Amino acid sequence: MRALWLLLPILVLLATEAGAIDARDPFDDPDKQARYERLIREVRCLVCQNESIADSNAPLAADLRREIRSQMRxxxxxxxxxxxxxxxxxxxxxYRPPLGPHTILLWAAPLLLLAIGGFAFVRVIRARAGGTLDDELPPDSRPEDGVLGDTQDAKGSGQQ
Amino acid sequence: MVPELGQFALILALMLATVQAVTGLWGAHVNRGRLMALTAPAVAGQFVFAAVAFAALTWAFLAHDFSVAYVAGHSNSELPAFYRVGAVWGGHEGSLLLWILVLALWSIGVARFSRQMPERFTARVLGVLGIVSIGFLTFTLFTSNPFDRLIPAPLDGQDLNPILQDPALMFHPPLLYIGYVGFSVAFAFAVAAMLEGRLDSAWARWTRPWTTAAWIFLTLGISLGSWWAYYELGWGGWWFWDPVENASLLPWLAGTALIHSLAVTEKRGLFKSWTLLLAITAFSLSLLGTFLVRSGVLVSVHAFATDPSRGLFILAFLGIVVGAALALYAWRAPAMVSDAGFKPLSRESFLLANNVLLVVATGLILLGTLYPLFLDALNLGKISVGPPYFDMAFLIPMLPLSFLIGIGMHAAWKRASGQTLWRKLRWAALAALVVGVPLPLVVYGPAPMLTVVGCIAALWVMLASLVDLRPGRAVPLTRGHLGQAFAHFGVGVFILGATVVSTYDVETDRALAPGDSVEIAGYEFRYTDTYGVQGPNFDAVETEVEVWRDGRLIDTIYPQKRVYRVQTQPITQTAIQHRWNRDLLVSMGDPLGDQSWSMRIQYKPLIGLIWLGTVFMAFGGLIAMTDRRYRMARREATAPLASDGRARAGGQA
Amino acid sequence: MWRFLVPAGILVALIAFFFVGLFRDPSYVPSPLINRPAPEFQLPQLQAPSAVLGSADLRRGEPVLLNVWATWCVGCREEHAKLVSIAEQGLIPIYGLNWKDDRDAALHWLERLGDPYVATAVDADGRVAIDWGVYGAPETFLLDGDGTVRYKHIGPLDTQTWEREFMPRIRALRDGRT
Structure with a gap:
């Protein structure tokens, strides 16, 4: 109990703030609590904006958490x-934009870009498969960099 | 007087940057040796004056000169000297000054260590760096002058934002900026090559160490930022997909792709135009990050104070510099051809896959970050793109990449043999499967499929990286090879940490009164006492929490709730108990009256591996950078650029 | 070789978007309630806790304003004089929603600074404010005679906003009615 009087001015300040750490009203069911914690991480706090309501100290975030808890109950x-x-x-x-006409491009992008990348990959591989292999690698390459990946293989490879 | 001296130094630096740009670019264009000879001295002079300006601002902070508006806004007479130095780059204006200093430092490095490059080429590189310097110096002097006076001077300053008062923050921005700005060197090399109209293995060999150096700093800077966010913000997360974080990740991803494509360009003279494009992209994404953070176009937790005129300036600068580079690219790249080839199973094709996947990841993060802006600009509504999207979008290209790393690093150039690869890697593959499946399940408990896949990937990358390190090798490894093994091992370590902590972390919020205890993940936390403490510029409530395991006291930790006296917002100071295999975190929430507090208690298994992995990556980069061949290239000095764009002949080892 | 121009094209497109973005406020969130019926509520009145103010009271057959305010909100203090002057000129009836506030402080505030409200509802726990999508006081809603939300302003109400955003809409609503 050292210097408790020091706390007074701080406690006054702290008391005005609703914290992100909500210990008041947890669910008894751990699964439900986990579901709740997942859910509040997907909701953006509109006051502080780049935090989820799980991490935000804003009073509105606390209100929304309470609302979500009560609806879950x-x-x-x-x-x-x-x-x-x-x-x-x-x-x-x-934080997870609902799928709709305006977000379809966003949600399709991973597969779309992967497909474009795959297409480019195949094209380059095809184009280069017929290219020359005659150039010598720079002298400082390591032994494994030899044409067939291993020194003994390289010996019998007939390249160069 | 000192601030005026700093401002004067900045003006002189701007004039010298102009000399540097003109003598470098024009001198090389007309091939006039006497002009080009002026470039390096101009670089040195610019560095001296940038350093003087930086020192002047540091002096203003140390001397509490609150008549300087920037000092008044970011310092306070109670702020400890250590943080007053850090406060120099704690805000927009000062961080730009740091940016300028770092750019001058890189430029002088290029001038000093590029004696082996042809004079014209060096002049062009320095000329391009001069243009970038001009941009940032003008920006600072005209829109964001850190030396502006505040009349009348306030009695005291508004203090540095409390969450920035942390040792990690002293080092995070400098590391990050050294990385960001370092990509301007790769950019300058690319533009110089395009101005010359040719690009060969020697070019790639000159560019590689510089790019790797920038990448090392960026890796460490991002990692330190993530670590800082982890323990300072007190939420227990280590990556939030905030636009500012994404802005630093984007050049890192592009830079990582660049490092790998440079390898192909160096060894085979292939992917030349692609490498140029990546060099331009990595730098553009660094500039884009600056724009996003300082213009206020996106909402972010740690944006600087914003102002549209600043945004407009950076945007114009970005448009001119990158636009010119891309126009040059469209003109020169079609001529950068090579007739070299490779078979579908070869080192080249794995590096190509690496580049495709890293660029896809870059594109997805960029799209996710900017999508809200796109929709808003088209009047299609406001949306948020957050962690649920980025987690998924990032994993789609990165998961296959992590499996390819293991094979790719062992595949031979030109044509690899599947049989040889199999012989070399079968034990690693088998061990990854045999250990990777039970590891998470036995040690940590039931897990979704993705966790198991993540653990297999992590072990696979780690083991495959170690294959060549077996003792008793006939031929010693080159540093390049050793560095590669280290860096890739670090990737595996990182994946393991990220996978385990994201699956098995435990978090609970409880209301605790003195004497209460909570048990999670086998640890018991006993709240024993609360008392007040006083810091140099804050007051705090501190709690004493004992950590017990199996009836034994293992440690006592002290989370705090701080109120800084000037900027009165309360700050949670999380207490962390570190062990190599887990962290335990306790943060204080609200006072619930009568000394009882709400507290958040967290268990984070293997989280330390995330940062350890990045340290391995950076260390691997450092080893590779010091490879003999870069020093050899230095001795070979002024050999003319090989005109066929491919490597010179030389015996294979 | 048009494909080498693709990167330059992407740059131009990005710059165009950024340029537009510079002149927008990314933190402004438009209300999805616009052109929807005002959310239902029943709340005690500030001055007379036993009396109820409800959404039915806002459907007056003429446009009304609903102003969300609190004594802890700096912007509310800033706009209060404007609200009082609107009420004094009888331009439009204004209702108040006192959001998560201390009752005594709120009463004292109105006593000291003037009461522009026809009536003020007390939303002590912020539950009704959630239904209205309130995220930062002050917020001012414009409702038409049927109780449909027509416009929402976030932030302090100043003369410029009033003349430019509210008055034309209020006139249009009144004209549409006659």
Missing amino acids: DGVSDDEILDFLITRYGDFVV
């Missing part, structure tokens, strides 16, 4: 909770 599903938030705050509030 009422048996509302995750999707319904997210829809609830989207109808009030817009798509901005969720």
Whole structure:
């Protein structure tokens, strides 16, 4: 109990702040608690904006966490909770943009870019397969860099 | 007077940067030796004046000169001297000054260590660096002058943002900037090669160490930033996909691709135009990062104070410099051809796959980061793209890449033999499978498929990297090879840490009164006491938490809740108990009255491997950079650029 | 060799987007409630806790404003005089939503600075504010006579915003009605 009087001014300041750490009202069911923690990480805090409501100290974030907890207790599903938030705050509030005509490009991009990359890869491989292999590698290459990857293989390779 | 001296030094630096750009580029264009001879002295002079300006600002911080607006905004008479030095780059204006100093440092490095390159080429490289210097010096002097006075001077400063008052923050920005700015050297080499109209193995060999050096610093800078966010922000996360983090990851990904494509260009004279494009891209993404952070076009947790005129300036600069480089590229690249080839199974094709996947990852992170901006600019609404998207989009190219690393690093150039590869790697592959599947399940418990795949990938990369390090080799490894093994081993270590911690971390928020205890992951946390403490410029509540395991006290840790006296927002100071195989974190939340507090308690298995892995990567880069052949190239001095664009003849070892 | 121009093309497109982006506020979040019926609520009134103010009271057959405010909010203090002057000129009825505030402080505030509100509802726990998608006080909603949300302004209301954004809309709503 050292110097507790020092705390007073700080406690006054701290008390005005609702923290991101919400210990007041946890779920008894660990699965449900885990579901809750996952869910609040997907909701963006609109006040501080680049934090999820799980990490935000803003009072609004605390309100939203409480709202989500109470809806979960009422048996509302995750999707319904997210829809609830989207109808009030817009798509901005969720970190996983809902699939729609405006976001289709975003969601298709991983496969689209991979396909373009794969196409380019195959084209270069095809084009280069017929190229010359006669050039010598720089002198400082290591032994394994030999044409067939291993010194003994390189001996019988007939290249060069 | 000292701040005016600093400002004057900046103006002189700008004039010398102009001399550097003109004598370098014009001198090389007209091939006038006497002009080009002025370039290197101009670089040296520019460095001296940039250093004087930087010292002047540091002096203003140390001497508490609050009549300087920037000092008044970022310091305070109570701020410890250590942080006053760090505060020099703790805000927009000062960090630009650091950027300028770092650029001058790189330029002088190029001038000093490039004696083996032809005079014209060096002059062009330095000329391009001069243009970049002009851009940043003008930007600083006209939109963001750190030496602006504040009349009348305030009695005291507004203090440095408390979350920046941390030792890691002293080093994070300098490392990051050395990395960012280092890519301007690769960029300058690329532009100089395009101005010359040719590019060969010698070019690639000159460019490689510089690129690797920049990459090392960027790797360490990002890693340190992530570590800082982990323990300082107190949320227990280590990567948040914030636009600012993405802005640093983008040039890193492009730079990593560049390092690998440079290898092909050096060994085979292939992928020349592609390598040029990557060099331009890595630098452009560094500039883009600067733009995103300082213009306010995206919402971010740690954006600088923003101002549209600054954004406009950087955008114009980006457009002119990168636009000119890309125009030059469109003109010169079609001529950069090579008739060299390789078979579908060869080192070249693996490096090509590496480049494709890294560029896909770069593209996806860029798209995700900018997508909200695109939609908004088209009036299609406001959305957020966050971790759920990036986690998925990043994994799609990176997971296959991690499996390819193991094979690629052992494949022979030109044509590899599947049989040889199999003989070399079968034990590593088998061990990765045999250990990788049970490892997570037995040590840590049930896990989704992806975790098991991640562990296999991690072990595979680590073991495959070690294959060549077996003792009793006939031929000693070159440093290049050793560095490669180290860096790739680090990738494996990183994957293992990231996989395990993202699957098995445990977190709980509890209300605790003195005497209460909580048990998670086999550790018992006992809250014993709370008391006040005073720091140099903050007051804090500190709690004493004992950590017990199996009835034994293993440590006592002290999380704090701080209130800095000037910027009164409360800051949570998380207490971390480190061990090689896990971290335990305790952070204080709200006071619940009567000395009881809400607390967040976290268990993070193997999280240290994430940063250890990046240190391995950087260390591997350092070893590779010191390879004999770069020094050899230096001695070979002024041999003319080989005109056929391929390696000179030479005996194979 | 057009493909070597692709990177330059991408750069031009990016710069165009960034240029537009510079003149927008990335943190402004438009309300999805625009052109939707105002959310239902029933809350006690500030001055008379036993009396209820509800969404039905806002459907007056003429446009009304709903202003979200709190005594802890700096922007609210800034705009208060403007609200008082609008009320004094009788330009439009204004209702208040006192958001997560201390009742005594709120009463004292109105006493000291003037009360521009026809009535003020007390949303002590912020539950109703969630339904309205409130994220940063002050916020001001414009509702038409049927209680449909027509416009939302985030941040302090100043004369410029009032003349440029609110008055034309209010006139249009009144004209449409007659």
